[in-house]
Amino acid sequence: MKRAIFIGAIVVLSAVVTAINFNSSEESAVNFENAIKITPNLVKMRQPMTANSGGNVLITADSIDDDHLPAITRDPSGNIVVTWTTEYSLLDGDIGFAYSQDGGSTWTGYMLLLDGKEEYSDCAAVYGNKYEGGGEFTGIWGVYLDPLNEQLGFYRMSDITNTETWEFYYWVSTYENPTYACISDDTWYNEFNYDITGPTNMEIHDEDYGGGIPGCPSHWYVDGAVEQGGVQYFDAQSELLTAPASDPDMVCIHDSNPAQTEDDFVYLTWQYSGPDGNKIVLKKIVPNIEPDIEYTPYQQYIGEGTNPNIGASGDNVVVVYMSGGNVVAAYSSDRGETWATSTIGPGKYPAVYMSGSNAYCAYINNGNLYLVESNDGGATWGSPQQINDVDGSVVEEENAVDIHPAGIVWTDNRNGNYDIYFASGAAAPVLNVASISGGFGVSAVIENIGTGDASDVQWSIDITGGIVLKGHAEGTIASLPAGSSTTVSSGLVLGIGPVTVTVTADGASKTASGFMLGPLVLGVS
Known part of the structure; x- marks a missing residue:
C-alpha cells in the first residue's frame, strides 16, 4: 500500500505563481507537504449570455479561442455553475466559470488567468455542514490540473456570486504527465489512516513506483478546513490491472447520518487500456472499510469499452460507455454487487445522472446531442430527444458533454470555433429546504422547485451543540410533485443550550441557529 500525505499549513502567496517543487521524492508516496494559495487574476466576461429561440445558451460568448471540457453542477444556493477549459495553443490555456441565478436564462462569467496550461476543471457542490469533521465549508469545490508545469490544483467558492470568496490552490509537489481530474457532488468523507475529512477527487498521472506506472x-x-492538507492513494495494480487509465468519473453516496457509516461511499470508474483491449473499471470505496483505491474489496471490470461516465442514487448505479459504435449502460440495483447491461443506441461520449430509479443519459451521434431517459434503473431506455438546435453542431470529442439535474452543457462549433453551450435537460426535481422553524421540536418546509416530480425523498433533521439528549429525526417523502412543498417535523427533542439545526433533503441543505430548553427550540433563525 502506497500513500502520499500532505500535512501542514497552507502557504499563501500575494501574486500568481508558477510551479514550485519544494521537495523531491525518491519514493512516489512521501515528502509532500503543503499547498500554495493563489491570488486569482479574474477577468469578467463582457458579452451577454442569454438563451436563443431554441433554448440553447452560448456560455462562452466572449471567447474567440477554442473552449472544451465543460462541467456543470448546482451550488447549495440553487445557482447553476459551469466550468470549462479555454485552449489558446498547445502550451497555453486557462479555465473559466459561469453561473446563472435564473435557471439558465442569463449568465455571468469569468476567466481565471494563470501562467501555464490549466485544464480539466471540474466542480461539485459540497455540504461540509452536513457531516462530522472537516470544517463547515459549504459551496463549490473544484479541481484542475496543469500538465505544462506538472501541477495539480483545487479551488473552493463559498458564494459563487461573490468572487471575493473564490479561493484557488495547487499542491507544491509536481506530478509527471497529469492527464485527467474529476470530482462529484456531495463529496465529503473521512480517511481514517491520517484522519483527513473533506472532499475527495480523482486524478490520473504517471507514477514512478515499481519501475513506473x-x-x-x-x-x-x-x-x-484547508488546514491539514490531504492524502493521496494511487493504484499500484496489486489487486486489479487498471493502468494505463483514462477518462475517470466518480459519484458519491451518503445516508442521512452526519457520522460516517458503511452507507457512505464513492464509486470510481475509468477506462483501462490493456493488452486485451479496453475495459471499464469500477471501484467502490467505502472509507470506513478501506479508504485505499488499491485495496478496496469492491473492484471489478464491468464491461469492454471506452469513455465511461457514472451516475448513482440510493442503491441504484449506472455506468454508460462506448462499445462497438453504441452507447451501452451497465446497471445495478444492489450497490454494484451484481450488474447487467443494456444498449442505448448508436452514439459517442455519453454522460449520465440518476434520480431514484430514473437515469438520464446525454450522448453524441452524427454531430447532434441527444437525451434519453430510463425509468427502471437503466434496464430499458426511451426515445432520444435532440438537444442542440443547429443540426450537426456538436463536437465529437472526449468529455464534450456533461449532464446534471441543473441541465446539459456541451462543446459546439456552430460559430466557427469551439464554444460551450447550455440547455435545460429533462424534467427533473430540484429540492430546496425553504425554511426552518422552532417551537416544540423543529419543523422544516421542503419544496420541489424543479420541473419534474420527486419520489422517495430522504430527509433528516439534526440538532447539534449545547447538551442534546435527543436531536435527530429522519424520514422519507413518498412523493413531492414539481412546484409543491411539504412540512417535516422532528417530533420530540430534548436538550439545553445554544444549538445548530441542520435540515437536509437529498442533496439540499439548510442550517439555522436557536436555543434548546427541554423540548422547546427557541429563537430559530
Whole structure:
C-alpha cells in the first residue's frame, strides 16, 4: 500500500505563481507537504449570455479561442455553475466559470488567468455542514490540473456570486504527465489512516513506483478546513490491472447520518487500456472499510469499452460507455454487487445522472446531442430527444458533454470555433429546504422547485451543540410533485443550550441557529 500525505499549513502567496517543487521524492508516496494559495487574476466576461429561440445558451460568448471540457453542477444556493477549459495553443490555456441565478436564462462569467496550461476543471457542490469533521465549508469545490508545469490544483467558492470568496490552490509537489481530474457532488468523507475529512477527487498521472506506472489512477482526500492538507492513494495494480487509465468519473453516496457509516461511499470508474483491449473499471470505496483505491474489496471490470461516465442514487448505479459504435449502460440495483447491461443506441461520449430509479443519459451521434431517459434503473431506455438546435453542431470529442439535474452543457462549433453551450435537460426535481422553524421540536418546509416530480425523498433533521439528549429525526417523502412543498417535523427533542439545526433533503441543505430548553427550540433563525 502506497500513500502520499500532505500535512501542514497552507502557504499563501500575494501574486500568481508558477510551479514550485519544494521537495523531491525518491519514493512516489512521501515528502509532500503543503499547498500554495493563489491570488486569482479574474477577468469578467463582457458579452451577454442569454438563451436563443431554441433554448440553447452560448456560455462562452466572449471567447474567440477554442473552449472544451465543460462541467456543470448546482451550488447549495440553487445557482447553476459551469466550468470549462479555454485552449489558446498547445502550451497555453486557462479555465473559466459561469453561473446563472435564473435557471439558465442569463449568465455571468469569468476567466481565471494563470501562467501555464490549466485544464480539466471540474466542480461539485459540497455540504461540509452536513457531516462530522472537516470544517463547515459549504459551496463549490473544484479541481484542475496543469500538465505544462506538472501541477495539480483545487479551488473552493463559498458564494459563487461573490468572487471575493473564490479561493484557488495547487499542491507544491509536481506530478509527471497529469492527464485527467474529476470530482462529484456531495463529496465529503473521512480517511481514517491520517484522519483527513473533506472532499475527495480523482486524478490520473504517471507514477514512478515499481519501475513506473503510466496513467496511474489516484484517489484523494482533502481536509475540508484547508488546514491539514490531504492524502493521496494511487493504484499500484496489486489487486486489479487498471493502468494505463483514462477518462475517470466518480459519484458519491451518503445516508442521512452526519457520522460516517458503511452507507457512505464513492464509486470510481475509468477506462483501462490493456493488452486485451479496453475495459471499464469500477471501484467502490467505502472509507470506513478501506479508504485505499488499491485495496478496496469492491473492484471489478464491468464491461469492454471506452469513455465511461457514472451516475448513482440510493442503491441504484449506472455506468454508460462506448462499445462497438453504441452507447451501452451497465446497471445495478444492489450497490454494484451484481450488474447487467443494456444498449442505448448508436452514439459517442455519453454522460449520465440518476434520480431514484430514473437515469438520464446525454450522448453524441452524427454531430447532434441527444437525451434519453430510463425509468427502471437503466434496464430499458426511451426515445432520444435532440438537444442542440443547429443540426450537426456538436463536437465529437472526449468529455464534450456533461449532464446534471441543473441541465446539459456541451462543446459546439456552430460559430466557427469551439464554444460551450447550455440547455435545460429533462424534467427533473430540484429540492430546496425553504425554511426552518422552532417551537416544540423543529419543523422544516421542503419544496420541489424543479420541473419534474420527486419520489422517495430522504430527509433528516439534526440538532447539534449545547447538551442534546435527543436531536435527530429522519424520514422519507413518498412523493413531492414539481412546484409543491411539504412540512417535516422532528417530533420530540430534548436538550439545553445554544444549538445548530441542520435540515437536509437529498442533496439540499439548510442550517439555522436557536436555543434548546427541554423540548422547546427557541429563537430559530
